[in-house]
Amino acid sequence: MKKTEVSIIIPAYNEAQSIGEVVKKIGALYPDFEVIVINDGSTDDTPAIAKEAGAIVYSHPYNIGNGAAIKTGIRIASGEILVFMDGDGQHDPEDIARLLKYFPAYDMVVGARSRRHHASWVRALGNKIYNWLASYVANFHIEDLTSGFRAVRSEIAHNLLYLLPNTYSYPATLTLGALRGGRSIKYVLINARSRITGKSNLQVARDGVRFFMIIIRICTLYAPLRIFLPVSLFIFGVGLSYYLFTYLISGRFTNMSALLFTTSVIIFMIGLVSDQISQMRFERSEGDKFP
Numbered sequence: 001m002k003k004t005e006v007s008i009i010i011p012a013y014n015e016a017q018s019i020g021e022v023v024k025k026i027g028a029l030y031p032d033f034e035v036i037v038i039n040d041g042s043t044d045d046t047p048a049i050a051k052e053a054g055a056i057v058y059s060h061p062y063n064i065g066n067g068a069a070i071k072t073g074i075r076i077a078s079g080e081i082l083v084f085m086d087g088d089g090q091h092d093p094e095d096i097a098r099l100l101k102y103f104p105a106y107d108m109v110v111g112a113r114s115r116r117h118h119a120s121w122v123r124a125l126g127n128k129i130y131n132w133l134a135s136y137v138a139n140f141h142i143e144d145l146t147s148g149f150r151a152v153r154s155e156i157a158h159n160l161l162y163l164l165p166n167t168y169s170y171p172a173t174l175t176l177g178a179l180r181g182g183r184s185i186k187y188v189l190i191n192a193r194s195r196i197t198g199k200s201n202l203q204v205a206r207d208g209v210r211f212f213m214i215i216i217r218i219c220t221l222y223a224p225l226r227i228f229l230p231v232s233l234f235i236f237g238v239g240l241s242y243y244l245f246t247y248l249i250s251g252r253f254t255n256m257s258a259l260l261f262t263t264s265v266i267i268f269m270i271g272l273v274s275d276q277i278s279q280m281r282f283e284r285s286e287g288d289k290f291p
Helices: 019-027 046-053 066-076 093-102 121-138 154-159 170-180 204-222 223-248 255-285
Strands: 004-012 033-042 056-060 079-084 109-112 150-153 187-192
Touching: 004 019, 004 046, 019 033, 019 046, 019 093, 019 255, 033 046, 033 066, 046 056, 056 066, 056 109, 066 079, 066 154, 066 170, 079 093, 079 154, 093 109, 093 150, 109 121, 121 170, 121 204, 150 154, 150 170, 150 187, 150 204, 170 187, 204 223, 223 255
Parallel strands: 004 033, 004 079, 033 056, 109 187
Antiparallel strands: 079 150, 109 150
């Protein structure tokens, strides 16, 4: 297969009213780019409209998930740089050029949404918490963890393919995995528009827990001590406080204090072992080269 410079991957599920215009605008602005629409089991005319507009269309037999569509797109794309964007009209194709201009200086460029994009203060607060937690895990300031509009080197996406979930939380995995691999990320402020049709399938409670678990999963995969060390120190602090309390009150060292101290040491040692395993695992899996 001939290698192209840029492949644009668009996951789509029942986006018949918007996908045609999105694909046509991309084709008009970037005629040399490969445009791939992954039809994730749509029940409307999404695949036919996308194909008529000029996209390469690959269809799932049923709805698997937004992340699964992205993974399919990564597997079949031939571009050296992959651009992910939605097919519901939220992302402006003109902003693709704003992302691509930072290559090859950066390995991934993400379109960061402004605060007013979020539909409610609850969702805005949730995203702020996700960004803070992810920034702690990665030791890097993350401006928009869940943005689905981004450009990334193809080899990085392929290396992280096995980690990506089938759900909407794939951007979090892709971001944290790239940062753990020592890759550079650039955030570009964009103004995401209101979707043309439908409404978001994200639910604050359900997907909030899911995003949290994804961050913890990536953390334990790539940086276990960022989880184990704080827990160990917290339990040690509780044990020390309890020991001081019982010593001042009754002048003795209790079994509970001993248990807390022992538990903190065990958790710390498990963290060290996990960190070593993670490092060896990472060194084996990181087979890509800088261009």
